Amino acid sequence: MTSEPAVSPAPATLEPPLDPRLAEALDLVSDAVYVLGRDGRYLVFNRAAEQYFGASRDLVLGREIWEVFPQGRGTPFEAAVRKALDEGAESRFETASAVRPNHKVELRIAPLTGVGVAIALSDISGRDAADQRLQLLVNELNHRVKNSMAVVQGLARQSFAASRSLEQAREDFTGRLVAFAAAHDVITEQNWEGAHLRQLIERTIAGQLLANRRVVLEGPHVRIAPKTALSLALALHELATNAFKYGALSNDEGQVRVSWTASGAAGAIRLHLTWAESGGPPVAQPERRGFGVRLLERALAVDLGGQVRLRFEPAGLVCEIEAPAS
Template sequence: MQTFDTTTTTLTTLRRGSQLYETERRLNAVLNNASVAIFLMDDRQHCVYMNRAAELLTGFSLTEVLARDCPLHDIVHHTYPDGRPFPLAECAIDRAFPENNQERGEEVFVHKDGHFYPVGFTASPIRDDETRIIGTIIEVRDITEEKAAAERQRLLTNELNHRVKNTLATVQSIAAQTFRGNTDVAVRQTFDARMVALSNTHNVLTAENWESASLRSVVEGALAPHALAEVDTARFDLVGPDTRLHPKVAVTLAMALHELMTNAAKYGALSVPEGRVGVSWTLEPGESGERLELVWTETGGPPVAEPTRKGFGSRLIERQLPMEFDGSADLTFAPTGVTCRLRIPLTALGWHGQERVTGRTAR
């Protein structure tokens, strides 16, 4: 194991005095026992201090770094992983000196022995009493294990999605054999469309590592089969803030929207050129947290009559969402067009990924 003379890893004292000496000694004790690597740069981006964790991280001792008398970038960040030189001017960490407080990001450093390793960093300028920038302080941590774990998770998620897709394909194959000669083509096409809708939702979730799904992506995915075939994009009006949905909510909501879209294409607003579909949603405070309220509205279609019996789509919408998520679903067959109002509690489900996607509204 590489060792360093840590007696040199101290902050340089400008003037000596008992109180100042004790303060410096305590500060060095704190910094050298910190698990995160800490670098202190002057106004030339030369490193003037690095703690013990920084020495272990980079392979360089402070004495070696001081002897190089060059920007720290040229010592630990001088080359891209593909071998190209990495100019100081392109360094995000260096931008923290003239520009930003709490500049955060990820980079790839070069160890003393030549191997590359990923790091996460936080960098901020240091200012004097007159607010002039006189240096930079940087906190750095090795994220090799985090990257490896994320890659393993990605591979597992992709494998899970692959197996789910195989299972859906098997279901379709079994259905094809079952329906053969006994079911008309329209019924078979409806079944296949439902399988595709379920598969598309799985794709959205896979892109998010099955942690959550974008509400807007779920809505757009459900409308996509019909929207892509339309020349007039004004037939659809989507209004509402984006948010993150639990995977179970995403799958069930996508299937409900698919059923509404299919019914609209066959019998409702999307069956005639002048028909329109509006999907609007809001996020409202509920008794136990945030609640999604989504309204599907059809206009401009042929006159609507109450169906004499409930099909799969109606049962899914009116029973599945309330049963699984303690929400409610109101499906109205008004003469002017179908309206469906869904209310789904979100924060009461106890899952991660609830953060609002700010600054973006579906229009």
Template sequence: MLPYRTQDNRIAGVVITFHNITDRKRDADAINDARIFAETIVRTVQHPLLVLNRDLRVQTANIAFRELFAVFEEEPKGRLIFELGSGEWNNPPLRSLLDKVVSAGDEIHNFEIEQDFRLSGHKSMLLTASRLPQQRGRDELILVGIEDVTDRKRAARHREILIAELNHRVKNTLAVIQSIASQTLSQASTVEEARNAFGSRLVNLAKAHDVLTRESWDGADLVNIVTDTVNPHAGGENRFRIEGPHVRLGPSSALAMSMALHELCTNAAKYGALSSDAGQVAIIWRLVGEGDDRRLNFTWSENGGPPVNIPTRKGFGSRLIERALAQELSGTVSVTYEPSGAICIIDAPMP
């Protein structure tokens, strides 16, 4: 709007010019609506999302991103992505990915990155990045979507470990059964004796597995190993005196200890303290030393049974106790036969 003047410079009227800006307003409103729409989507998506400009400065970071990666600013707009958090995003593979998007216009899908974050720990991520064209010469934006696959990868690794461990345990168990069968059959004088001995040893092996299964095969407590193994041989009260602290044994050591105790019980029931009503067995252990020098002192001693004769040959049970158990515990195992009964002493490192 401008004044209209005469030749002598008097205002004689006003000139009004009208411009139709309907389309411009409509376009501006549409752009604003689109921006609000896009920002709403970014905020509500559950996966972490970032919108960056060409300078890699944050335009929008949704809540999922800020929570997962401990970015505490309510809206870190204007900050370089490499400055977010404690600088962990200053990652060479991520720089390479964003450079390809900015310079070459490439779309990147499922680009894997491993990174340690000070507050949220180690993360395995799949990144997808692409450019977002803008109208009317506005700077292009870069959309970065992040999928946290840390738990998925950890579960996959755990599954692989479990399969390998299961395979190892099955092979070991079959080897133990094969050894039990071979030794039992070679030393039994009758088929009935072989059947009974073999069945008894398999039952004890199964019970030892039950103890480990209750502990998810992470090991077993020596108190549980001892009580579960000797209970079937108790035959009444006060046959066993059990004293000792809680000691954690690994799976293989727990199985070996259980099998050895079963052999000691079997021998005691046939020839030793458990073959008479007055016989008793004391099972006592303690820990000595501390730290890496800590050791387990374990004693099985029989008394009150018939006089014990020293065996003329060593059978499967003796070899299992003195050799296999000692090897599994990386210690020493000795079995002696006193007139009062058999004595088994175990000394093993227990760091």
């Protein structure tokens, strides 16, 4: 039960016997406020109450509350009103709204010395919805933190297990963490709703390489899902690291061309990205497949349902990635 009156036309109207300035002040309040005299009749019905209940105060003032709101008899609301009038006790509680379906209200009942009782009503449906959204965000944050920790643990395990020295392990691990953090920055700027592919590539690859055309980017505007962005950032970092150590970026003439296209309907768009190196030292099939190669070949395929094809061509490494963008 709620305290809102199911308003019907009143047979008579009365002006509130309170200071008119009080009524004017209450009209500035956003909560619905009404005042009952000691005889249970409405003395004040502010503008917010009119808007909430959809009734003019002229139809309510002077009427006895139980005449307007008979369903309130025998409820905790009546007990709270009686307690305020007889004992001067305040009450505060939440209940379902009888005026607005699926809405929830908070009622605050307090005695007014020498007058009667004041009742303030707040629609708290929006607050409850906000609390639910906040809880969802907290749950989502916990989920993402756990996933991120799992990725970091995997990077640490593989970096230190596969490297030939502790110094090399630190370098590999640090580089991968930086790439992972850069991808997080891009996604966070978009409120974790996705990332712009070009921006992700630019953050992952050193800007100077893009400025002097050592790395050339070609492709349309594509927005990719957060999970795709994180895995793709790690893949691009491994490709760039390999290019610096052994490939096209290890000399002064080599170049990397990153091109991409997107196909498919909305909600099922797939990304096709190609990393093609040229002008570097001659390339041969590696005898040992390191962590970087394994990450490229497996991470997107396993985590995203994508495909990665590496071709060690004499002119330079070519990596083709196909993965869901959305």
